[in-house]
Amino acid sequence: MKPRIIVCGLDRTGYKILTLLKQQGCFVIGIHDKPIHQADAEIVIGDLAAAETLLAAGIRDAQTLILAGADETRNLSILMQARVLNPHVRIINRLFNSSLGTRLDLTLPNHVTMSVAALAAPVFAFSAMGSEAIGQLRLFNQIWPIHEEYIDERHPWCGKPLSEFWEDRTRMLIYYLPYDEARVDLVSAVLSGRTLQIGDRLLLGTQPSVRTASRPILQKISKLFMGFRHFHEHGKAVLFTAIALLLTIFSATLVYTSLQLKISFVDALYFSVGMITGAGGNEQVVEHATDSIKVFTIIMMLIGTAVIGIFYAILNDFILGSRLRNFWDAARVPQRNHIVICGLGSVGVQTAMQLVNYGYEVLIIERDPNNRFLDTVRSHNIPVIHGDASLPATLKAANLDKAESLLAVTSNDTANLEIALNAKGIAPRCRVVVRYDDPYYAGMAQEVFDFEAVLSPPEIAAPAFASSALGGRILGNGIVADSLWVAIATMITPNHPFCGKPVCEASMTADFVPLYIETACQTIHGWNLLEASLSAGDILYLTMPATKLEQLWRVAPFQVAVS
Secondary structure, three states: OOOEEEEEOOOHHHHHHHHHHHHOOOEEEEEEOOOOOOOOOOEEEOOOOOHHHHHHOOHHHOOEEEEOOOOHHHHHHHHHHHHHHOOOOEEEEEOOOHHHHHHHHHHOOOEEEEOHHHHHHHHHHHHHOOOOOOEEEEEOOEEEEEEEEEOOOOOOOOOOEHHHHOOOOOEEEEEEEOOOOOOOOHHHHHHOOOEOOOOOEEEEEEOOOOOOOOOOHHHHHHHHHHHHHHHHHHHHHHHHHHHHHHHHHHHHHHHHHHHOOOOOHHHHHHHHHHHHHOOOOOOHHHHOOOHHHHHHHHHHHHHHHHHHHHHHHHHHHHHHOOHHHHHHHHHOOOOOOOEEEEOOOHHHHHHHHHHHHOOOOEEEEEOOOOOOOHHHHHOOOOOEEEOOOOOHHHHHHOOHHHOOEEEEOOOOHHHHHHHHHHHHHHOOOOEEEEEOOOHHHHHHHHHHHOOOEEEOHHHHHHHHHHHHHOOOOEEEEEEEOOEEEEEEEEEOOOOOOOOOOEHHHHHHHHOOEEEEEEOOOOEEOOHHHHHOEOOOOOEEEEEEEHHHHHHHHOOOOOOEOOO
16 A cells, blocks of 8 residues: 655755655645645645644645645644644654754654755855765765766776676665566576676665875964965954054054153153053153143044054954954965865855765855854854855965865855856866756756756655655665656565565565675675575665655564664
8 A cells, every 4th residue: 555645845955755755656745825726636735734734735634744845834833733733644844953853852752853954055065075876875984975986988888797796895786677678687687697788777875985185284384374374354454554553552652752861762652651551650751841842642532542442442342352363373374285165154164064974175155244144154263254255365275276165055046157157267177066056957057058967856856755755764865767766775674575585586586786785793785695594683785766665564564774
């Protein structure tokens, strides 16, 4: 029996999820707050959090509810209303707040938190690193990029047997689609010695490499000194008022030493500083002076009070405000081989964290000085330039001509396109990755403007939501020829349909690709994996078509390992 799934909130991400589930033959219903034209699925229109709307969509009989809207507050309202109407419904909740999501997962049964930004960020990061990733896969506590190899007559793998790739631990075979669309599963193709032919498609996960190149101390010092060229932008107000203050003190000192011959330069300087700063001292300098000197002293007191007040105000703003921080950010701008991220939104901050974890130097350009993620990136020592990334001057200040890649990931598609075009004009060899939320125009933008990658977060994240709706904790997913596949870790229990069977036999019967097995004492991979038998307590990592996921819990639903 196909599961009854409700998708609540049909923005770009939600509608893509609805379409994918319908393509997989699921019984799926959408809920939206306004009519959708040309929709080819059943959709209920109404207040998303209202009980009557959820009841009209069949919430009492639903197995899964996907909260796909971007409004997290409204998603929580829908969650509570849905659980009142159906306490056992499985809820997949779109949340960016990871701490809240973790707490909800631990508190509520059958609750899974997913984030569009967290799902899309690794693909953006891999694209910036030069990998043409179409998805991600979490294996061995790492996120692996997934890419598709299309075999043509010039491909170096053409004619090679699939068995050559089976044992490589740095490359996981994920999915195989033969050119003749014959019903040949990957394991059967490997064991039969099948070779790759023209027109075949092969999906692989490749182990990511971490950059460990050390930076000499002289390079760090030179970068700091080179950063002082930005000082005039952040500290010129302090510099000008400091010069005015020194000139005021010097002028007073010069007058006292010139008109009162009995006063030494040091005494005059001491009195001038005390008079102007308000500290006082050495009053005998003007105690027996002429009236003109006393009038001059009064004038200098008034001028000094104004100058010192302005100087203190600007100095406090520089030190206690954001100007000093901006100066240090500018001083730490990488000089070469770095990655520039334009836009510190949810996708930008997640992508930055991914790249830092892989050992890359990252620079962020953000126009909002009060951005909520600034403290997060600065805690990871990531420098930030405050400015408009669409301006060539800002991109040049980021040393774009010597950068490896630029990612335009603001929430505005037009702004991203403008940033990317300006970046190509300044640094034609720099790899440019563009965020374009509308998946229909993303492909056209890449074709027209010839960017290295134009990625749509809804397009990247939707398969993960759709896969998770079909059950279990999904470790990865992707689409090949409109067929959705998923990677999953399943716990082998005594009543599991695969328990006691050899991996080779189970994989050919159920059409899945085994990745590896975790037993109580070892991890089994490669040819040993195909020869192993599955026992209770083992955790089998596998990939399979989403349409066949239901056979994993045909006996006992949702016996899936949480990792």
